[in-house]
Amino acid sequence: MQVDGIAYRTIWPAADGRAVEIIDQTKLPHRFETVRLETVDAAAHAIRAMLVRGAPLIGATAAYGLWLALRSDPSDVGLDAAAEKLVATRPTAINLRWAVDAVVQEVRPRDTGARAEAAFAKAGAISDEDVAINRAIGEHGLELFKRAYAEKGGQGPLNVLTHCNAGWLATVDWGTALAPIYMAHDAGIPVHVWVDETRPRNQGAALTSWELGRHGVPHKVIVDNTGGLLMQRGLVDLCITGTDRTSANGDVCNKIGTYLKALAAQDNGVPFYVALPGPTIDWTLDDGTRIPIEERDRREVTHLTGQTDDGRIETVRVTPPDAEAANYGFDVTPARLVTGLITERGVAAASHAGLAGLYPERACTA
Numbered sequence: 043m044q045v046d047g048i049a050y051r052t053i054w055p056a057a058d059g060r061a062v063e064i065i066d067q068t069k070l071p072h073r074f075e076t077v078r079l080e081t082v083d084a085a086a087h088a089i090r091a092m093l094v095r096g097a098p099l100i101g102a103t104a105a106y107g108l109w110l111a112l113r114s115d116p117s118d119v120g121l122d123a124a125a126e127k128l129v130a131t132r133p134t135a136i137n138l139r140w141a142v143d144a145v146v147q148e149v150r151p152r153d154t155g156a157r158a159e160a161a162f163a164k165a166g167a168i169s170d171e172d173v174a175i176n177r178a179i180g181e182h183g184l185e186l187f188k189r190a191y192a193e194k195g196g197q198g199p200l201n202v203l204t205h206c207n208a209g210w211l212a213t214v215d216w217g218t219a220l221a222p223i224y225m226a227h228d229a230g231i232p233v234h235v236w237v238d239e240t241r242p243r244n245q246g247a248a249l250t251s252w253e254l255g256r257h258g259v260p261h262k263v264i265v266d267n268t269g270g271l272l273m274q275r276g277l278v279d280l281c282i283t284g285t286d287r288t289s290a291n292g293d294v295c296n297k298i299g300t301y302l303k304a305l306a307a308q309d310n311g312v313p314f315y316v317a318l319p320g321p322t323i324d325w326t327l328d329d330g331t332r333i334p335i336e337e338r339d340r341r342e343v344t345h346l347t348g349q350t351d352d353g354r355i356e357t358v359r360v361t362p363p364d365a366e367a368a369n370y371g372f373d374v375t376p377a378r379l380v381t382g383l384i385t386e387r388g389v390a391a392a393s394h395a396g397l398a399g400l401y402p403e404r405a406c407t408a
């Protein structure tokens with residue numbers, strides 16, 4: 043996507059060949075800064091501290107992290123230690139383990155002298171594949187958006203509600219849930235997006251709003267509890283979110299609060315779609331009950347960071363100093379609340395049969 047006239051992906055090899063570069067998403071929307079990652083520790087830190095975030099992007103970052111590790115220690119021990127370090131950074135998104143496993147499988151059979159180069163090539167291929175997957179999700183989603191707009195009689199804006207950030211910043215490019223929104227907007231459908239702020243880290247208010255604004259997509263940021271009211275009033279035509287891990291039966295794990303939106307959507311007859319790249323399906327889990335839910339630092343709940351009117355970035359506490367807090371990062375939306383899964387291979391019912399129909403080669407080996 044374009045930032046100030048320059049086309050960016052969210053991760054790319056540095057021109058000098060000695061690092062990988064990322065956009066520091068903790069600084070957005072206030073500052074656009076890029077950061078060089080030169081070691082596996084720097085890559086692990088970038089994932090854990092959420093300089094990069096979003097399921098597909100943390101997978102791509104981990105893949106490049108293995109390249110960085112193998113440059114200094116290409117031994118089996120070095121490979122296993124780096125893989126373990128990267129997988130331990132965040133527990134919920136399955137793309138992280140998927141990407142690490144893909145690189146490890148690629149490099150382990152090779153001589154140690156050839157491993158770093160093979161890891162670099164595989165990380166690039168994973169990144170390119172992510173872009174192609176997201177473009178295809180966008181195209182399939184666009185057909186749904188066209189139908190939804192036609193069903194409205196082509197009248198007024200198509201009101202779409204989204205949660206968290208599943209845009210290009212969460213992937214290598216395009217985004218998952220936002221890809222159909224960008225394509226619909228570019229195709230002339232008057233899309234208007236309700237952007238859940240997505241406490242505690244405000245990925246909606248900070249990142250989705252920034253992305254949509256740069257692309258010229260009309261949107262409004264709303265506090266997380268607004269969706270129910272909007273749906274009762276007929277102000278939401280469809281919901282669309284991303285996912286960090288979807289089990290084989292179509293249960294969808296995504297940013298905390300997604301489940302409550304899906305419940306409100308069901309109660310109000312609003313379609314609830316999830317954009318799902320193939321690598322985000324966990325075929326080893328029959329349902330979503332065993333998906334590990336990340337619990338992060340409680341300070342993300344008790345404090346807020348923002349920019350003052352005179353341009354300073356400040357963090358302030360919003361609770362009493364002694365308040366206890368809990369910070370669950372994700373929740374699981376049962377498949378029965380999901381209208382459809384928009385994948386790179388087409389739209390599937392949120393069920394084992396629906397997913398197996400699109401991915402027969404993976405479903406039968408699971």
Ligand code: MRU
Pocket residue numbers: 095096097098135205206207208209212213217218219245283284285286296297371
């Ligand atoms: O904690 P985050 O910001 O990494 O959470 C991101 C999400 O929940 C996204 O919706 C999900 O990763 C899908 S992104 C294509």
